[in-house]
Amino acid sequence: xxxxxxxxxxxxxxxxxxxxxxxxxxxxxxxxxxxxxxxxxxxxxxxxxxxxxxxxxxxxxxxxxxxxxxxxxxxxxxxxxxxxxxxxxxxxxxxxxxxxxxxxxxxxxxxxxxxxxxxxxxxxxxxxxxxxxxxxxxxxxxxxxxxxxxxxxxxxxxxxxxxxxxxxxxxxxxxxxxxxxxxxxxxxxxxxxxxxxxxxxxxxxxxxxxxxxxxxxxxxxxxxxxxxxxxxxxxxxxxxxxxxxxxxxxxxxxxxxxxxxxxxxxxxxxxxxxxxxxxxxxxxxxxxxxxxxxxxxxxxxxxxxxxxxxxxxxxxxxxxxxxxxxxxxxxxxxxxxxxxxxxxxxxxxxxxxxxxxxxxxxxxxxxxxxxxxxxxxxxxxxxxxxxxxxxxxxxxxxxxxxxxxxxxxxxxxxxxxxxxxxxxxxxxxxxxxxxxxxxxxxxxxxxxxxxxxxxxxxxxxxxxxxxxxxxxxxxxxxxxxxxxxxxxxxxxxxxxxxxxxxxxxxxxxxxxxxxxxxxxxxxxxxxxxxxxxxxxxxxxxxxxxxxxxxxxxxxxxxxxxxxxxxxxxxxxxxxxxxxxxxxxxxxxxxxxxxxxxxxxxxxxxxxxxxxxxxxx
Amino acid sequence: xxxxxxxxxxxxxxxxxxxxxxxxxxxxxxxxxxxxxxxxxxxxxxxxxxxxxxxxxxxxxxxxxxxxxxxxxxxxxxxxxxxxxxxxxxxxxxxxxxxxxxxxxxxxxxxxxxxxxxxxxxxxxxxxxxxxxxxxxxxxxxxxxxxxxxxxxxxxxxxxxxxxxxxxxxxxxx
Numbered sequence: 001x002x003x004x005x006x007x008x009x010x011x012x013x014x015x016x017x018x019x020x021x022x023x024x025x026x027x028x029x030x031x032x033x034x035x036x037x038x039x040x041x042x043x044x045x046x047x048x049x050x051x052x053x054x055x056x057x058x059x060x061x062x063x064x065x066x067x068x069x070x071x072x073x074x075x076x077x078x079x080x081x082x083x084x085x086x087x088x089x090x091x092x093x094x095x096x097x098x099x100x101x102x103x104x105x106x107x108x109x110x111x112x113x114x115x116x117x118x119x120x121x122x123x124x125x126x127x128x129x130x131x132x133x134x135x136x137x138x139x140x141x142x143x144x145x146x147x148x149x150x151x152x153x154x155x156x157x158x159x160x161x162x163x164x165x166x167x168x169x170x171x172x173x174x175x176x177x178x179x180x181x182x183x184x185x186x187x188x189x190x191x192x193x194x195x196x197x198x199x200x201x202x203x204x205x206x207x208x209x210x211x212x213x214x215x216x217x218x219x220x221x222x223x224x225x226x227x228x229x230x231x232x233x234x235x236x237x238x239x240x241x242x243x244x245x246x247x248x249x250x251x252x253x254x255x256x257x258x259x260x261x262x263x264x265x266x267x268x269x270x271x272x273x274x275x276x277x278x279x280x281x282x283x284x285x286x287x288x289x290x291x292x293x294x295x296x297x298x299x300x301x302x303x304x305x306x307x308x309x310x311x312x313x314x315x316x317x318x319x320x321x322x323x324x325x326x327x328x329x330x331x332x333x334x335x336x337x338x339x340x341x342x343x344x345x346x347x348x349x350x351x352x353x354x355x356x357x358x359x360x361x362x363x364x365x366x367x368x369x370x371x372x373x374x375x376x377x378x379x380x381x382x383x384x385x386x387x388x389x390x391x392x393x394x395x396x397x398x399x400x401x402x403x404x405x406x407x408x409x410x411x412x413x414x415x416x417x418x419x420x421x422x423x424x425x426x427x428x429x430x431x432x433x434x435x436x437x438x439x440x441x442x443x444x445x446x447x448x449x450x451x452x453x454x455x456x457x458x459x460x461x462x463x464x465x466x467x468x469x470x471x472x473x474x475x476x477x478x479x480x481x482x483x484x485x486x487x488x489x490x491x492x493x494x495x496x497x498x499x500x501x502x503x504x505x506x507x508x509x510x511x512x513x514x515x516x517x518x519x520x521x522x523x524x525x526x527x528x529x530x531x532x533x534x535x536x537x538x539x540x541x542x543x544x545x546x547x548x549x550x551x552x553x554x555x556x557x558x559x560x561x562x563x564x565x566x567x568x569x570x571x572x573x574x575x576x577x578x579x580x581x582x583x584x585x586x587x588x589x590x591x592x593x594x595x596x597x598x599x600x601x602x603x604x605x606x607x608x609x610x611x612x613x614x615x616x
Numbered sequence: 617x618x619x620x621x622x623x624x625x626x627x628x629x630x631x632x633x634x635x636x637x638x639x640x641x642x643x644x645x646x647x648x649x650x651x652x653x654x655x656x657x658x659x660x661x662x663x664x665x666x667x668x669x670x671x672x673x674x675x676x677x678x679x680x681x682x683x684x685x686x687x688x689x690x691x692x693x694x695x696x697x698x699x700x701x702x703x704x705x706x707x708x709x710x711x712x713x714x715x716x717x718x719x720x721x722x723x724x725x726x727x728x729x730x731x732x733x734x735x736x737x738x739x740x741x742x743x744x745x746x747x748x749x750x751x752x753x754x755x756x757x758x759x760x761x762x763x764x765x766x767x768x769x770x771x772x773x774x775x776x777x778x779x780x781x782x783x784x785x786x787x788x789x790x
Contacts (some may be wrong), residue, residue, distance in 0.1 A: 031634065033641070054654040055652045056652070058649055058651065129629075140624060169628065170783070191769060302776035346779045
């Protein structure tokens with residue numbers, strides 16, 4: 001069994017400093033206490049000095065781990081104190097590369113002192129500050145500060161680790177030295193802004209997980225992407241998020257919105273739209289809205305851009321945006337105004353557009369307007385790592401998805417994933433990224449409701465399918481056939497359909513290969529359409545008047561088909577064709593929609609799906 | 617100990633690393649963000665009493681700056697001490713005057729003196745409040761608020777003082 005990865009609720013920072021890092025034999029390090037009280041840090045060093053402290057910070061902003069960077073850690077009169085570069089690097093490594101390898105949260109930031117005093121601890125030096133040596137001539141020479149030596153070594157070995165100088169020395173005399181050596185900034189130890197300056201540093205330079213728990217992961221690639229998102233959230237320029245399908249682009253856009261709100265103590269709205277559904281005939285009403293006084297029997301509607309006014313609009317899959325919609329969006333970005341359908345005057349809007357794509361839009365073949373692309377990424381581009389580049393996150397992601405799947409099943413057993421099953425997850429490349437992992441684990445939980453352990457045989461990766469697995473069996477054996485289908489060909493998943501389409505050559509020469517699969521494909525396509533219908537019903541639910549408590553099918557079908565001229569009768573007929581084959585297994589909104597259709601248009605003629613996996 | 621070493625000890629070790637941080641802790645204890653089971657705000661009285669000694673050291677440091685770090689002092693030693701008397705009657709003062717202009721020495725020294733004076737006043741008033749003990753501080757919100765404001769003013773004064781001392785040239789420059 002695996003141990004869940006260690007996580008912290010607050011940023012962990014490492015402070016390398018001779019004065020504040022001193023350990024004391026059975027008494028607190030008063031200097032350290034005062035520093036923690038100033039910056040509002042919880043002393044998480046765990047040494048004797050920390051344990052002897054009676055100080056309590058009520059709302060600490062960080063977990064601070066102190067290290068002296070010298071030997072010995074506890075010095076008394078007569079002791080000779082020497083700088084300890086290997087020891088300092090070992091401490092850095094323990095919370096950096098070692099932590100990353102274990103899937104633990106690494107140092108968010110390292111704060112480094114400049115001047116480290118060495119030499120013998122004399123009665124006089126000990127009287128001034130217990131355990132501090134007299135200091136040697138070179139210790140205080142700004143060109144020879146031991147802090148700069150440590151900085152050189154850290155930057156050489158761990159270039160991604162953010163290091164800031166924390167000193168009470170003059171910034172001016174070392175600004176070039178620390179910049180050249182890769183430090184990202186300088187904090188004056190007695191800066192009056194105290195916690196505020198540390199929070200700013202953590203926001204801008206720190207490597208912090210998403211403490212809300214929505215984006216799960218402690219790996220370096222995801223922490224770097226989160227930092228980019230926080231940096232981008234500081235301004236109101238448009239952003240572009242790039243990443244493979246299933247890598248969490250929408251979650252990141254929401255993260256940008258929520259951290260902006262958190263930072264500015266604001267409550268800015270957030271709206272989302274999939275660019276693929278913005279057809280030429282309906283985009284204007286969806287994006288710009290409809291003026292209530294446009295015409296008799298026309299309901300007014302607030303468009304998505306107005307709904308996001310003052311906040312963020314997430315435009316997903318922008319590569320699928322039709323040309324005329326691109327032109328309209330470009331105008332909005334240029335003019336910062338919209339004109340709802342039927343309105344006489346334009347309205348000023350203040351919306352940050354956060355767009356997402358997995359397509360190389362710079363490629364001329366994409367057909368995406370370069371002038372629009374430039375405006376959509378004016379505030380920067382955030383690149384999301386694929387799951388194969390952040391495999392150390394798989395254990396905590398797996399744990400999250402298993403718990404979510406259990407929560408969705410009443411009375412489900414709480415289960416553990418075995419280390420063998422985890423190895424199987426980690427060794428897979430996950431072309432469908434996190435969504436594929438989630439599908440795999442949900443399916444494992446749902447298909448195996450009465451077990452306490454998830455083992456390798458429970459895990460079916462949709463992207464593992466290849467041509468050989470959808471070949472027609474040589475002899476027909478229904479029981480074996482169903483088992484094979486369950487294990488290898490979950491064709492009801494979108495990923496599987498896409499995989500089949502890309503892997504299989506459609507042609508007369510290999511028609512026999514398809515003979516047994518047509519039933520599955522038809523079934524999968526209808527289920528996919530049923531899911532689209534469900535999503536459309538949900539999407540239009542809150543935006544249509546519903547006087548009788550009856551689900552509104554017509555607007556949903558208009559959204560789904562992209563055809564605003566669709567009549568109600570046509571809408572009902574589409575419902576019958578999509579849902580008829582599944583009439584006995586419908587749930588919730590789809591059941592309501594189907595019943596309403598039957599009420600209006602009568603039962604459909606019985607139509608059977610093609611049998612699955614017929615042999616030829 | 618030369619002036620640079622004295623500055624390092626007084627400004628860096630004593631004022632910034634020790635005294636200022638103790639005052640910051642007092643401020644955060646008064647605002648309720650920091651609790652210490654073994655220390656009450658009134659325990660800081662000892663700290664504040666130490667200010668008077670530190671204040672004398674700081675005054676001496678600022679006073680000695682001109683004497684030790686002015687380029688005028690270079691005319692007291694070889695080779696400039698060999699200048700003829702006529703030259704020595706005007707050149708050292710001219711050099712010092714130019715140096716003061718170039719590095720805004722008078723402004724920095726004045727800023728240090730003003731901030732020290734403010735810090736002295738705040739420290740005196742804070743001691744007055746603290747000597748009446750914990751009850752007097754915590755039982756009256758008005759007293760607590762006044763003390764908090766005094767501590768904040770004190771923090772600003774010692775920050776300004778420290779900043780001015782830090783910006784004084786680190787070596788004798790012409």
